[in-house]
Amino acid sequence: MASTLSYDIAHLIGATVLMAGFALLYQRRLFAVLNTFSFQALALAAAAAWQAHIQDAPHLYFTAAIALVFKAMIVPFALHWLVERLGIHRTVETALSIGWTMIIGVALVALSILLVLPVTAKAAALTRESLALAMSVVLLGMLMMITRRNAVTQVVGFMALENGLILAAVSAKGMPLVVEISVAFSVLVAMTLFGIFFFRIRERFDSLDLNYIETFRGDRQ
Amino acid sequence: MTQLPPMLTPILWQMVQIMLALATAPLVTGYVRWLKARLNGRRGPSPLQPYRDLYRLTQKEAVVAHSASWVFHAAPYVVFASAWLAACLIPTFTTNIFLAPAADMIALVALLALGRFWLALAGMDVGTAFGGIGASREMLIASLAEPAMLMVTFSLSLVSGTTQPAQIAAYVLGGHIGLEVSVGLALAAMVMVAIAENGRIPIDNPATHLELTMVHEAMVLEYSGRHLAMIEAASMVKLTLYMALIACLFAPWGMAQPGAGPEGVLIGMAAFLLKLGTLSTALALFETAIAKMRVFRYADFLGGALLLGLLATIFLYVSEAV
Numbered sequence: 001m002a003s004t005l006s007y008d009i010a011h012l013i014g015a016t017v018l019m020a021g022f023a024l025l026y027q028r029r030l031f032a033v034l035n036t037f038s039f040q041a042l043a044l045a046a047a048a049a050w051q052a053h054i055q056d057a058p059h060l061y062f063t064a065a066i067a068l069v070f071k072a073m074i075v076p077f078a079l080h081w082l083v084e085r086l087g088i089h090r091t092v093e094t095a096l097s098i099g100w101t102m103i104i105g106v107a108l109v110a111l112s113i114l115l116v117l118p119v120t121a122k123a124a125a126l127t128r129e130s131l132a133l134a135m136s137v138v139l140l141g142m143l144m145m146i147t148r149r150n151a152v153t154q155v156v157g158f159m160a161l162e163n164g165l166i167l168a169a170v171s172a173k174g175m176p177l178v179v180e181i182s183v184a185f186s187v188l189v190a191m192t193l194f195g196i197f198f199f200r201i202r203e204r205f206d207s208l209d210l211n212y213i214e215t216f217r218g219d220r221q
Numbered sequence: 222m223t224q225l226p227p228m229l230t231p232i233l234w235q236m237v238q239i240m241l242a243l244a245t246a247p248l249v250t251g252y253v254r255w256l257k258a259r260l261n262g263r264r265g266p267s268p269l270q271p272y273r274d275l276y277r278l279t280q281k282e283a284v285v286a287h288s289a290s291w292v293f294h295a296a297p298y299v300v301f302a303s304a305w306l307a308a309c310l311i312p313t314f315t316t317n318i319f320l321a322p323a324a325d326m327i328a329l330v331a332l333l334a335l336g337r338f339w340l341a342l343a344g345m346d347v348g349t350a351f352g353g354i355g356a357s358r359e360m361l362i363a364s365l366a367e368p369a370m371l372m373v374t375f376s377l378s379l380v381s382g383t384t385q386p387a388q389i390a391a392y393v394l395g396g397h398i399g400l401e402v403s404v405g406l407a408l409a410a411m412v413m414v415a416i417a418e419n420g421r422i423p424i425d426n427p428a429t430h431l432e433l434t435m436v437h438e439a440m441v442l443e444y445s446g447r448h449l450a451m452i453e454a455a456s457m458v459k460l461t462l463y464m465a466l467i468a469c470l471f472a473p474w475g476m477a478q479p480g481a482g483p484e485g486v487l488i489g490m491a492a493f494l495l496k497l498g499t500l501s502t503a504l505a506l507f508e509t510a511i512a513k514m515r516v517f518r519y520a521d522f523l524g525g526a527l528l529l530g531l532l533a534t535i536f537l538y539v540s541e542a543v
Contacts (some may be wrong), residue, residue, distance in 0.1 A: 008401065013538070015402040019409070026525060099524050106528045106535075113539050129402070129539050 006054040010171065013047040014133035017167055018109070021140035024160055025101050028092050030083055030152060034076045037156050041071035044163050048170045060170055066184045067166065075159060075191055082195055083152060086202055093149040101147050108139040130171035135138065137164030149209050150208055151201060155194045234486070235309065235319035242308035242465075245494075246457040247271035249501050254428075256505035271457060275450050283446030286347045296343035296443065297451035303336035304455040308462040312387045312469050314489035315477035321387035326374040329386075329466075331366060333539065334420070336455065337363050344440030355439025358409065362424065362436065365523035366417045372530025373407045373414065375472060379537050380404065386466065390473035405492075406533035408471045413526035415463040417519070419456070422508040424519060426457075434513060461497070468496040 020040035027033045045067040052060030094101065112135035121127045141161025145154045166183065251268035258265025285293065310324035310332075321536050341359050346353035359372070378384045380403065381392040417424045425436040475492025477485040514522060 010407055011402050014404060019406075022525075022528070026521065098521050102521075102524060102528050106531055110535050113535060117539065129536075132539055133402075189310060 006050075007052065010047065010054065011086055011129050011133065013027060013043060013050055013055065013173070014130050014167060016043040017047060017163065018133050018136050018140070020146075021137050021160055021164075022102065022105055023113075024144055024156065025105055025140065025147075026098060028098070030088065030092060030150070031080065033092060033153055034079050034083075034154055037159060038072050038076040040160060040163055041067055041075075044167060045072060045166060051170045053172060063166065063170060066181070067163075069164065070184055070188060071159065075187075078195065079152060079155070082198055086198060088150070088152060091181055092153055094147055094175070095149055096147045101143065105140055105143055109136040112136045127173075128169055131168060134164050134168035134171060137161075137167055140164075149211060151194075151198060151210060155191075158190070229536055231317050231319040231321070234315050234317055238313055238315075238318055239305075239309050241313060241490075242305065242458060242461060243454075245497060246308075246454070246461040247275060249461050249497055250457045252303040252498075253460075253501050253505045253508075256502060257509055260505060260509040271453075275454055278450035278453065279447050281446040283444075283448050284298065285448075286443055289347050289443075292339075293341050293346045293443070294448075296339045296346075297455075299339040300336045300343075301451040301455040301458070303332045303339075304458045304462065307332040307336075308458050308465065310386070311462060311465045312390055312473075312476065313465045314493045315479075315481070315486055316387040316390055316473075317477065317479040317481070318387070321385065324386055326378070326384045326386060328373070330370055330374070333459070334363065334367060336459075340440055340452075343444075347443045349443060351435075351439045351442050355442075358436045359440060362417055362519060362523065365520060365527065366414050369410055369523055369526040369530050370418075371416045372527060372534065373411045376403055376407045376530060376533040378538055379534065386469050390469050390476055391478065393470070393473050394476065394478070403533040403534075403537045404471070406529050406536065408467070410526045410529035410533065411467055411470070413529070415467065417523055417526070419460045419463060421504065423511055423514045423522060426513050434516070464497055464500040465493070467500065468493065472496060 012023075017040055020036055020043055023036045024033060024040065025216045027036055048060050048064035048067055052058060052064060113132045116128060116132040118137055120131060138161050141159075141164055144157030144160060146157075148154050148157060162183065169183075178208050248268060248271070249486060251266075251271040255265045255268045261381070307329055309318075310320050310329060311408055312321060312324075314346070337359060341356035341387070344359070359365070361479075372386060377389055381389045381397075383389060400497035416422075420437040422428055426434060427437070430438055437456065441449065444452055475489055475495075477489035
């Protein structure tokens with residue numbers, strides 16, 4: 001009974017991460033997107049810490065700390081600073097209306113459940129729900145990258161996708177710490193690269209709307 | 222103390238509940254208004270003010286437009302009766318009430334829809350522009366909120382195997398449900414629906430008469446006197462009803478079960494009042510912290526509630542498969 005309860009709590013935290021993924025799709029203001037992302041990372045840190053507790057794996061506390069410090073604080077603050085520095089529009093421009101995005105999001109969640117259940121038929125029954133949750137978070141991150149025009153929101157989508165990967169990693173037993181550290185650092189590197197790119201894109205096009213790049217490449221007449 | 226025959230106890234508790242629903246409703250509304258005023262730095266009227274308002278309105282003459290038909294006269298009573306009946310169906314302090322077997326979540330949704338339908342009719346009946354716009358917006362909200370509410374109902378009934386609030390509460394109390402993802406999602410969806418249905422702040426502002434935004438107030442603009450009293454009382458009962466429903470479905474702890482003695486019922490009563498207080502405080506805090514939403518964003522908000530309900534059902538199948 002006690003172990004069921006601890007798994008239930010793990011699933012509840014995982015569902016919170018997923019809900020934050022949906023909230024990211026729902027937001028219309030750039031700063032609200034950043035705050036929501038910060039919340040998602042916070043929930044992720046909680047999930048990692050809880051898994052460390054129930055799996056009795058102290059190195060997961062380290063993962064939680066990485067998520068807390070880097071993803072919940074440094075990355076959102078850096079993006080916040082970038083947005084202010086670059087004077088970007090504060091509204092989120094969407095390629096698809098919010099309502100449709102949400103509907104597709106739910107369809108993606110259903111898809112990931114349909115995928116995960118048969119594939120992991122032999123896995124421990126209780127980790128399957130976590131895997132389904134994590135996969136949904138990954139797909140929602142991708143959806144966010146696809147449906148947003150602004151480069152900053154696309155980056156947030158990428159980071160959300162990466163949150164989903166970490167969620168999957170912490171809920172599977174026996175993931176070595178090296179993987180997580182390398183993922184965390186690659187995210188930081190990516191973050192820096194994105195920052196440089198933002199400056200470059202804006203210098204050239206006076207905007208972070210990626211449509212301009214498409215016309216520049218000749219994709220659109 | 223004399224023991225009542227077992228047949229009569231449910232009827233007795235039903236009577237108590239009928240009175241309780243009516244008696245607490247103005248207090249809940251008054252408390253929320255008072256707390257909001259406090260949070261805004263105003264002193265605010267006493268929480269008992271809605272009782273006085275209702276009394277004053279019943280004493281006043283009802284002024285009716287010349288163009289009004291019988292619909293306009295009948296609507297306040299239908300609206301009030303449907304809300305009151307719905308409130309009687311939801312177990313509050315005990316599940317051992319007479320109407321519990323008749324109470325069904327789907328019937329509940331239908332009863333609330335009946336009241337809403339009549340209110341919209343009344344809004345259009347007199348033929349003023351405000352009534353029409355209020356009715357059209359109310360129908361917009363209803364068409365989005367109702368599916369969401371039904372979705373929540375379905376996911377809860379899939380968990381517990383019944384659509385009766387009393388049995389769902391008994392099921393939750395029996396400890397058959399752990400902390401399930403679906404239940405959490407259903408709770409979130411339910412709260413969103415409750416906010417929309419009661420015209421609370423992100424959707425409608427209950428304290429304003431600004432024509433750009435008002436929904437509920439626009440429909441009842443033509444009412445006065447005892448008609449207005451009925452409508453106001455109905456909306457107060459509806460607010461309490463939703464709080465009781467959330468408390469009954471998601472936090473039924475303390476509720477007296479069939480067979481419990483008078484002490485159990487007293488505990489249930491105290492627990493119910495405590496839950497109402499908690500929910501009202503949460504509502505006041507939430508309303509103070511958040512801004513009103515544009516009319517065109519209702520669809521997103523309630524669509525979100527619908528999707529949460531859908532997700533709750535989807536995740537149910539994951540746990541079923543496990």
